[in-house]
Amino acid sequence: MSEVEALKSGLVADIESADSLDAVEALRVGALGKQGVVTALLKTLGGMSPDERLEKGPPIQSLREAVTDAIATRKAALETAALDARLASERVDMTLPAAEAPQGSIHPVSQVMDELAEIFADLGFTVATGPEIEDDWHNFTALNIPETHPARAMHDTFYFPDKDAEGRSMLLRTHTSPVQIREMLKHKPPIRLVAPGRVYRSDSDATHTPMFHQIEGLVIDRDIHLGHLKWTLETFLKAFFERDDVTIRLRPSFFPFTEPSMEFDASYSLVNGQRVMGGTDGWMELGGSGMVHPNVIRNCGLDPAEWQGFAFGIGVDRLAMLKYGMNDLRAFFDGDLRWLKHYGFSALDVPTLSGGVGA
Numbered sequence: 001m002s003e004v005e006a007l008k009s010g011l012v013a014d015i016e017s018a019d020s021l022d023a024v025e026a027l028r029v030g031a032l033g034k035q036g037v038v039t040a041l042l043k044t045l046g047g048m049s050p051d052e053r054l055e056k057g058p059p060i061q062s063l064r065e066a067v068t069d070a071i072a073t074r075k076a077a078l079e080t081a082a083l084d085a086r087l088a089s090e091r092v093d094m095t096l097p098a099a100e101a102p103q104g105s106i107h108p109v110s111q112v113m114d115e116l117a118e119i120f121a122d123l124g125f126t127v128a129t130g131p132e133i134e135d136d137w138h139n140f141t142a143l144n145i146p147e148t149h150p151a152r153a154m155h156d157t158f159y160f161p162d163k164d165a166e167g168r169s170m171l172l173r174t175h176t177s178p179v180q181i182r183e184m185l186k187h188k189p190p191i192r193l194v195a196p197g198r199v200y201r202s203d204s205d206a207t208h209t210p211m212f213h214q215i216e217g218l219v220i221d222r223d224i225h226l227g228h229l230k231w232t233l234e235t236f237l238k239a240f241f242e243r244d245d246v247t248i249r250l251r252p253s254f255f256p257f258t259e260p261s262m263e264f265d266a267s268y269s270l271v272n273g274q275r276v277m278g279g280t281d282g283w284m285e286l287g288g289s290g291m292v293h294p295n296v297i298r299n300c301g302l303d304p305a306e307w308q309g310f311a312f313g314i315g316v317d318r319l320a321m322l323k324y325g326m327n328d329l330r331a332f333f334d335g336d337l338r339w340l341k342h343y344g345f346s347a348l349d350v351p352t353l354s355g356g357v358g359a
């Protein structure tokens, strides 16, 4: 056997018996690397006469090919084995009973958000979202709250410390109303949307937490009037509380972004001293609403002579408390597992209008 033949069978045997990818790589470097034995042989070809090259070239080339092939084959085999081992070790037995795993639950706020989306989707509304870190213009100015307006102070805004060239800071949005602006700038009317999400105000007691949830509603179209607003709110509340005897009352109020502005209340009844939504015993305040102010429509590049609309904003946490009977808002955000176990919902309990949005 020639020297080259002997080298070939030795190298191939080593490669075939290599037991790890690292070992294969070491052999590759030793043979085909810059200082490798096969590389050294290949280099000798350059110094040969044409006749000598004709004789000695083919065995050397065949050595290179045999070594390259052996490396590729061994590498593939080791990789497959490694993958098989990993798959075997990471296998999950899907037939194990779920009860043995810790079970989470859906937070009432998430559940109510899903219920709201379901109800409003049925009325033809889309669901929109916006950033929780907002700029001054979207959160205030575009909503007809000028810099000197007392409503800015009323909102107890959390500002970020950095200021831009004009001395303005970004802030945590104080309400979901800026989503109105973002959507009107993005889409041409007709617009029919709800925007649920987190909002932030520097406020904390039994009925206020620094972070809470709102849902915004916005409808922009031609010939929209207060009757549309009242019907929408009433239809929504009946579906949400799953009672036909929920009636609403609109009270004149003030919001800079609506004119006229109204707060709306829903009727409740007293059952064993507890307030239950629906009936005729009293009124529960639920949210703000009104006809979108012409300035707001104009700020979004639309002509208020052509487009009108209504908007509303409701506290989602309050809706959850009224529907599911909790009385301390702070418990919503304590992350106490006992509370979540008691008030949480099964992950499979997806609200649908046909199946009931709450029960």
Ligand code: DAH
Pocket (backbone or CB within 6 Å): 174, 175, 176, 177, 216, 217, 255, 257, 258, 287, 288, 289, 290, 310, 311, 312, 313, 314
């Ligand atoms: N943004 C108001 C707030 O947080 C709530 C609100 C009132 C929203 C009236 C509206 C509206 O869209 O029309 O207090």
